[in-house]
Amino acid sequence: MLTSEGVDGAPDYCLFVASQNTDGGAMPESSNPDIPEPAEFQLEFADLPHLLRAWRAEAGIRLGRGKALPQKEVAQRMGVSERWYRALESGAQVPLTLDTLTLLADALALGPDERTALYWYRLAEVSDEKQSVEDGGGFGRLKDLVDAQTTFPAYLIDHAWNVIAYNPLMAQWFPWVREPEANLMRWVLQDPESREQIVDWKKQAVLYLAQLRFALFRSPDDPTLNALLTGVQHEPVCRELWNAGPRIIAFRQGGRFRLTLPHISQTELVVTAQVLLPAYRPGARFVALMPA
Structure with missing residues (x-):
């Protein structure tokens, strides 16, 4: 489906970490110079x-x-x-x-x-990410911004991809956002519907997983993020992608997405995700889906 950021064609950076490396002290170099698969x-x-x-x-x-x-x-x-x-x-x-x-x-x-x-x-x-601010945790005016969008689907998510707000067009395109505790990451990676609606789903899933890795680096004890990781590990395809070669992506912007939404259009839709990062709500993202 859409994304909460996106840069197609941006360089991908893989992080390789030996799971059996338990060296301590002075950290001598490994006797095996080969890099594991x-x-x-x-x-x-x-x-x-x-x-x-x-x-x-x-x-x-x-x-x-x-x-x-x-x-x-x-x-x-x-x-x-x-x-x-x-x-x-x-x-x-x-x-x-x-x-x-x-x-x-x-x-x-x-x-x-x-x-x-x-x-x-x-x-x-x-970081002030966990600081509470006035105006309903800082989301009040941001919700107004989402509601004000009448031309393109728009939505607001928090640091864990929980859907905080969405406009009518977003709900029309993706009715699942109306569900209690709707979560973009969970929908993309675990809902079979996403694999039908997102063209090149596997490619997009890899990019979402890379963002999840970064989010877990920032907030390793966050219960929602860890629940997302647990869900990923129970999905065979996602687990395979997760283990295939760890990648980390901090932020994505302007990603191009091809969507198949028969209830909206009889032809394939191509959109870009334009993302705003609110200065006083670290981790939150305002996203508008605009024609490519």
């Missing part, structure tokens, strides 16, 4: 050491090394001591300024989504 990996949410090992492996691939960048080389690229970097990757409490994170991102050749995840790790503790 994606099926042998899993993403450890909110675990910076696992992410750093994943990104070192991916950096080695991007740079044509055929194996992970050594910790020593990452340290040299950052301009820090190897001991300092080893401590960071072992999980020690190492001070991280934004400048240091920039050096780290450059050293690991991170893409924009990976950088966003890394910066979020530093900023999460000062």
Whole structure:
């Protein structure tokens, strides 16, 4: 179906994390230089050491090394001591300024989504995402904005893809939004109807799963996000896509979607999802589906 963001053609960044890696202390380099197949990996949410090992492996691939960048080389690229970097990757409490994170991102050749995840790790503790504000939790005026849209389907979702508001056109296109506790991510990944209405469903499912990974990195203890992950793992196709090669996407904007909605049009619909991120409601997204 639609999306709560979307950039078709944007670079995809894979995160590979060895599920059996339990190294501690000084984090010696693996005796096996080969990079495991994606099926042998899993993403450890909110675990910076696992992410750093994943990104070192991916950096080695991007740079044509055929194996992970050594910790020593990452340290040299950052301009820090190897001991300092080893401590960071072992999980020690190492001070991280934004400048240091920039050096780290450059050293690991991170893409924009990976950088966003890394910066979020530093900023999460000062985020105001859980702060309550006046006006019904900050959604009141945003709901008015949704209601004001009369030309295109529009909707509002929170950080966990729960549908907060929708306009009449959205309900006409996608009647499921009227259901109690309607959730976009759950509909896309678990409802058989979505596989009939979204052209290239599997491609879109991969992108949704990548967004779910980022959301879980930001909020690893969120009950709704974890319930979504549990549901994904019970769907064979989604579980296969989840395990095929972990990918992380922070935000998507302007995605192009092809839809089959016989109750709306006898021909295929092509739309782009235009997304606004409210400044005072981190995680919330206002989305309008516009003709491509």
